[in-house]
Amino acid sequence: MKNIPNIHAKCGNNFTYKQLIECGETQHTTQVSNLPKQLDSYIALYELAKNILDPVIENFGTIRLTYGFCSHELSKHISSNVAPKLDQHAAHELNSRNNFICPRLGAATDFIIENKNMYEVAEWVMNNTSFDRLYFYGDNLPIHVSYSLIPKGEYVKMKQSHSGRRIPRVVKTKKSL
Numbered sequence: 001m002k003n004i005p006n007i008h009a010k011c012g013n014n015f016t017y018k019q020l021i022e023c024g025e026t027q028h029t030t031q032v033s034n035l036p037k038q039l040d041s042y043i044a045l046y047e048l049a050k051n052i053l054d055p056v057i058e059n060f061g062t063i064r065l066t067y068g069f070c071s072h073e074l075s076k077h078i079s080s081n082v083a084p085k086l087d088q089h090a091a092h093e094l095n096s097r098n099n100f101i102c103p104r105l106g107a108a109t110d111f112i113i114e115n116k117n118m119y120e121v122a123e124w125v126m127n128n129t130s131f132d133r134l135y136f137y138g139d140n141l142p143i144h145v146s147y148s149l150i151p152k153g154e155y156v157k158m159k160q161s162h163s164g165r166r167i168p169r170v171v172k173t174k175k176s177l
Contacts, residue, residue, distance in 0.1 A: 001046070004039055011042075012049025014057050015065075020045050020109060023065035026078050034074045041091035044107035045069060048147040052129050053109070059124060060113050066142045067110040072101060088132070088146040106132050106148025118143050126155055126172070135168070 005011075007018045021027075027034045036042055045068075057063055070078070070089040084090055088108035090101035113121055122136045122143050132151040135144035137158045155172040 001039065001043055004036075005042055007035065011046050012054045014054055015049055017042065017045060019065065020049065020068040023068045023109075024070065024074075025066075027074055030074070030077050032071075032074045032077060034069060034071045036069060036071065036091060036093060038092045038094065040105075041069070041093055041107070044091045044105065044147070047149075048107040048109060048145075052125065052131055052145050052147050053111070055129055056111075056113075056121070056125060059128070060116065060121060063111045063113050065109055065111050067144075069107070069109075072096070075101070087144065088148070104132070104146075104148065106146050108133075108144060108146035110142040110144045112142040122155070126153070137166075 005017060007021065008016050011017045011020055021034050053063065067089065069091060072093055072095055075084050075090070084101050086102065086104065088102050088104050088106045091107040092105055093101050095101050112118060117139050118141060119136065119139050122134055125131055125134055125145055130151045131153060132146040132148040133154045133156060135156045135158055137143065154170055156168045157171045158166045158168055161167055
């Protein structure tokens with residue numbers, strides 16, 4: 001890929017770039033422009049779709065994206081439950097100081113499969129893909145999955161404290177599977 005693709009172009013076998021860019025609730029509500037500016041962000045989204053989402057769909061069928069790419073502009077409208085410096089939703093985008101928003105690079109998305117135990121899906125992703133990080137929130141909640149060129153294979157279970165705060169706990173890495 002040498003040029004930024006058309007937003008309507010296929011991103012993997014099952015989605016378009018637009019679907020990965022405009023799937024979040026905040027983007028729908030605010031209608032903030034959420035287009036990646038960096039070519040490497042488009043490449044990372046394509047790699048995420050090809051290496052994670054396409055295999056999941058081939059195995060389980062239809063998935064529903066709940067959160068995808070998040071530009072620097074869109075992130076200003078999200079006030080809670082996000083960690084832009086860690087979560088890879090910003091892909092390879094830069095902040096106002098020209099630094100990567102998330103130095104982990106790669107790309108991430110959150111998705112759910114209706115009427116499916118998401119623990120089973122998370123286990124399948126861990127055992128059958130080269131994921132970077134997978135955050136598991138609960139059996140009936142979307143999972144967060146990222147992909148990068150050097151996948152860490154880290155499985156993180158999000159525990160909820162008595163105060164309601166989510167606490168990450170690394171449960172497994174690809175090496176321990």
